[in-house]
Amino acid sequence: xxxxxxVRDVKKSYRMGKFLVPALRGVSFDVETGxxxxxxGPSGSGKSTLLHLMGGLDRPDEGEIIxxxxxxxxxxxxxxxxxxxxxxxxVFQFFNLLPRLTALRNVELPLTxxxxxxxxxxxxxxxxxxxxxxxxxxxxxxxxxxxxxxxRVAIARALISNPKIVLGDxxxxxxxxxxxxxxxxxxxxLNEEKKQTFVVVTxxxxxxxxxxxxxxxxxxxxxxxxxxxxxx
Amino acid sequence: xKFSKILSIAWESLTQRxxxxxxxxxxxxxGITAIISLASLGEGFRLEIKERMQQGFELxxxxxxxxxxxxxxxxxxxxxxxxxxxxxxxVKLVAPLITLPQxxxxxxxxxxxxxxxxxxVNFSEITQMLSERFVPMEGKIPGPEENDTIVLxxxxxxxxxxxxxxxxxxxxxxQIEGYSIxxxxxxxxxxxxxxxxxxxxxxxxxxxxxxxATQLMRREVYNIILVKVSDPEQSEHVANAxxxxxxxxxxxxxxxxxxxxxxxxxxxxxxxxxxxxxASISLLVAGxxxxxxxxxxxxxxxxxxxxxxxxxxxxxxxxxMFLTEAVLVGIVGGLIGIIxxxxxxxxxxxxxxSFIQPQQQDTVFQAPETQRMTLNPVFSxxxxxxxxxxxxxxxxxxxxxxxxxxxxxDPVEALRYE
Numbered sequence: 001x002x003x004x005x006x007v008r009d010v011k012k013s014y015r016m017g018k019f020l021v022p023a024l025r026g027v028s029f030d031v032e033t034g035x036x037x038x039x040x041g042p043s044g045s046g047k048s049t050l051l052h053l054m055g056g057l058d059r060p061d062e063g064e065i066i067x068x069x070x071x072x073x074x075x076x077x078x079x080x081x082x083x084x085x086x087x088x089x090x091v092f093q094f095f096n097l098l099p100r101l102t103a104l105r106n107v108e109l110p111l112t113x114x115x116x117x118x119x120x121x122x123x124x125x126x127x128x129x130x131x132x133x134x135x136x137x138x139x140x141x142x143x144x145x146x147x148x149x150x151x152r153v154a155i156a157r158a159l160i161s162n163p164k165i166v167l168g169d170x171x172x173x174x175x176x177x178x179x180x181x182x183x184x185x186x187x188x189x190l191n192e193e194k195k196q197t198f199v200v201v202t203x204x205x206x207x208x209x210x211x212x213x214x215x216x217x218x219x220x221x222x223x224x225x226x227x228x229x230x231x232x
Numbered sequence: 233x234k235f236s237k238i239l240s241i242a243w244e245s246l247t248q249r250x251x252x253x254x255x256x257x258x259x260x261x262x263g264i265t266a267i268i269s270l271a272s273l274g275e276g277f278r279l280e281i282k283e284r285m286q287q288g289f290e291l292x293x294x295x296x297x298x299x300x301x302x303x304x305x306x307x308x309x310x311x312x313x314x315x316x317x318x319x320x321x322x323v324k325l326v327a328p329l330i331t332l333p334q335x336x337x338x339x340x341x342x343x344x345x346x347x348x349x350x351x352x353v354n355f356s357e358i359t360q361m362l363s364e365r366f367v368p369m370e371g372k373i374p375g376p377e378e379n380d381t382i383v384l385x386x387x388x389x390x391x392x393x394x395x396x397x398x399x400x401x402x403x404x405x406x407q408i409e410g411y412s413i414x415x416x417x418x419x420x421x422x423x424x425x426x427x428x429x430x431x432x433x434x435x436x437x438x439x440x441x442x443x444x445a446t447q448l449m450r451r452e453v454y455n456i457i458l459v460k461v462s463d464p465e466q467s468e469h470v471a472n473a474x475x476x477x478x479x480x481x482x483x484x485x486x487x488x489x490x491x492x493x494x495x496x497x498x499x500x501x502x503x504x505x506x507x508x509x510x511a512s513i514s515l516l517v518a519g520x521x522x523x524x525x526x527x528x529x530x531x532x533x534x535x536x537x538x539x540x541x542x543x544x545x546x547x548x549x550x551x552x553m554f555l556t557e558a559v560l561v562g563i564v565g566g567l568i569g570i571i572x573x574x575x576x577x578x579x580x581x582x583x584x585x586s587f588i589q590p591q592q593q594d595t596v597f598q599a600p601e602t603q604r605m606t607l608n609p610v611f612s613x614x615x616x617x618x619x620x621x622x623x624x625x626x627x628x629x630x631x632x633x634x635x636x637x638x639x640x641x642d643p644v645e646a647l648r649y650e
Contacts, residue, residue: 055540057643078546085544096539096647100248113545115234157543 004165004197005031005054010063012049023049025220026063031165036191036198038211046220047201050170054199055167056080068164085114089158091187093170095150097157098143099189103129103149104138107156114161128156132186148179155186159196166190168200172207184210233549242556249529256518256525257565260623264569265517267619269576270511272328272609274504275358276581277608282497289489290362291528292464294471298456302487316477317459324462324471327357328454330445334409337388337438339398339593342538346437347388350406351456352445355383361458365434371400371421379444381420382406389422396422396530406440413448464490508615515623518565526634530554538646551639558631559624566623570616577609 012024023046031037031054039047052058053065056072065072068087072080084090097106104125111121129138132152143151147189151171158166168187172180188210192199200207206215246253293615296317309328318326330352337345355373359366366373374381382404389396398404398419406415417440426433446452462468467490475481530537537550585607 008433052644055542057647078548081541081544081546083544084542088544090542092542092647096535096542098536098539100244109540110543112237113233113540113543113549118237194457 002033003030004033004068005199006064006066007031007050007054008064008066010050010053010060010065012046012053012058012060012062013208014049022220024053024060027217027220027222028063029215029222029225031197031199033164034191034195034197035186035212036210037200038208038214039199039201039217040203040205040208040214041217041223042203045217047203047217048114050217051167051169051199051201055090056083085110086161087164089161089163089166091151091154091158091166091168091171093173095142095147095154095174097150097153102139102141103134103145103153103156106142106153107160109157110161124160125156128160129153130157131159132191146179147175148182151175151183153178153187155183155190159190159194163196165197168202169199170202170204171200172202172204177206180204181206233483233545233552235552238412238549238552238556239560242553242560245553246557246560252525253561256522257561257568259518259521260515260562260565260627261569261572263511263626264623265573265576266511266514266567267508267622268570268573268611268616269580269609270507271504271615271619272573272611273580273584273607274500274507275612276577276608278497278500278504280494280606280608281500285489285493285496289357289493290365290460291493292461292467293361293489294459294461294467294474295487296459296474297485297487298455298483300482306483309457310454311452313522314454314457315478317457317474318443319366320470320473322461322466322473323459325357325361325460327353327361327458327460328442329353329358329456329458330442330449330453331455332440332445332449333407334411336409337382338405338407340402340404343386343397345373345384345397345404346436347385348436349377350438350440352440352442354442358439358458361460365426367424368421371419372486374420374441378420379441379447380415380417381441382417383421383423383439384419385423385435385437386425388438393646398422408448411449415444415448417444433511444538447535454576463613465634467491476588488572512622515626519626521631522561522627523630526554526558526631527637529557530634530638533638534641534646534649537641538643538649541641541643542647547639550641551635554635554638555628558627558635561631562624562627565627566620569623570620573619574609574611581607581609 005026007029010027011022012023013020013022027050038049041047049058050134053060054067056067056075059073065085070083072083098109101109104122107119107128108125111124126138129135132155134149134152134156137145137149142153145153166187171187172183175183184207187198187200190196200211202208212228214226214228216226254452298308314326314328317323332350335350336345337347337350339345356376359373362517368383369386373383384398400419400422402419404417404419406417407413423434426435459465459470467488471486471488475484476488478484508543540550
């Protein structure tokens with residue numbers, strides 16, 4: 001399998017008042033094309049920071065992150081935004097939908113930013129909402145949807161530009177166990193059907209179970225990489 | 233992102249916060265209203281003054297008098313001097329006047345006819361010189377051979393507007409103090425009302441033929457020379473050329489009405505700019521209001537901005553979204569302001585015009601007929617466009633800071649913002 005994303009000896013610190021707090025202290029691993037990778041660790045282990053760096057939302061202090069052949073340290077802000085728009089889809093713990101827009105418009109947003117004509121973008125957004133099972137919720141605003149439904153909308157939004165990789169930051173962290181499990185199954189299904197690469201940060205063992213590989217993170221360092229048994 | 237989409241997002245965002253948006257816009261509306269109404273009233277006032285001055289002066293007629301502030305009084309002008317002026321380039325016509333200020337006029341019943349000045353002129357010259365003003369109401373301007381005649385200004389004849397002291401064909405006796413002259417003259421014509429208060433208002437003057445005067449006074453000197461120029465715009469050049477005719481140019485004074493008018497026009501222009509500048513302050517205040525509201529709005533929407541950036545919006549897209557909101561406020565406020573500015577101008581003109589009427593005073597030196605002052609707002613497209621563009625520029629300048637703040641937000645930080 002080809003390597004889609006490389007993380008090479010990445011270090012990142014945050015300034016907390018007077019102190020520099022290290023979040024990542026030298027992390028290296030690869031993400032293979034089409035795999036479902038989980039980054040597992042307790043809170044404060046630096047996993048969200050790692051995901052932000054992998055998604056080009058932030059830049060590492062040291063080390064390299066290479067997404068589909070391009071080193072994100074060498075991209076300017078505009079190029080980085082373009083990368084996020086075209087190649088990466090994000091799913092957040094708190095959904096991060098725009099409250100003023102309907103589910104349909106939220107899903108359409110990345111296409112709107114990309115300048116896709118409205119006629120086409122609406123059609124694609126409808127199709128995507130149908131895929132996540134929300135065909136009868138299209139014109140509801142986020143406040144009129146349940147947590148699970150909101151996360152489905154967020155997943156639909158993450159997938160609308162047909163990105164090569166989807167990054168999930170505790171996607172089930174704000175949902176009850178049952179709904180969380182459904183979301184995991186949905187992501188797994190999309191991963192298998194659409195051959196899209198998924199990287200999901202979690203401290204939920206259920207999600208980790210669904211992954212092909214689990215990267216264990218602890219105190220900003222990799223504690224181990226666990227291969228899931230074949231056939232799962 | 234397509235601009236049409238940015239525009240519709242900005243518009244939506246504004247219309248969703250109706251009260252806030254309308255109050256912000258109101259600031260711009262007030263600023264533009266103030267600018268438009270002051271500019272248009274100033275323009276109207278300026279044009280009114282200009283028109284009145286044009287009525288009061290013959291703009292193409294220079295008035296040359298002996299003596300000046302720089303030098304002491306000099307002797308009146310001689311015939312050769314008058315002829316030299318005739319030869320100056322740019323001079324179309326010259327009419328010298330002899331004034332006989334000591335002259336008293338009496339009608340047939342020995343009542344005094346109140347002419348402030350009796351002037352001796354060549355009637356054909358003066359008629360050409362002041363073709364619009366030197367027009368008889370009754371009788372006929374005497375021809376070159378008709379000596380011993382007199383032409384009366386309107387007010388010398390109709391002192392109280394009802395019964396004339398003299399009629400055309402009557403005889404008038406002219407006495408000149410110190411010369412023991414007692415001359416009988418036939419009234420040939422009575423001039424129409426001059427109507428305005430300019431220098432060439434002859435309502436209180438009486439005119440006799442130049443030949444009659446030179447015979448009586450036994451000398452030929454002139455106290456005033458009227459010079460008509462071919463091009464009023466060249467008045468100053470002609471005036472300089474006339475000064476050069478004289479050995480001592482400082483010994484004469486030349487009144488150049490158009491220069492005077494230009495000066496007044498310039499002053500009024502400055503006043504107008506000053507008024508607009510004051511009005512512009514209110515637009516600046518509106519700009520600060522926009523900055524204030526937008527800064528709050530950026531803070532409120534920090535998370536939204538973070539989401540947009542996380543899913544791939546460029547900084548300049550975010551900048552454009554916020555700046556578009558500011559510009560929309562400017563455009564809408566500007567357009568409404570122009571309309572209300574026009575409305576306010578008319579209202580102000582109506583109210584103000586009753587305050588600015590000239591006082592009627594019963595002195596002979598006051599113009600007898602002071603017209604009602606009309607104050608009409610004049611809307612120049614220039615001022616309207618300037619005000620509108622100014623509104624948009626103010627909105628861009630004051631919207632730039634909060635919009636940049638939004639664009640520069642770090643997506644990770646913005647997403648974490650509660």
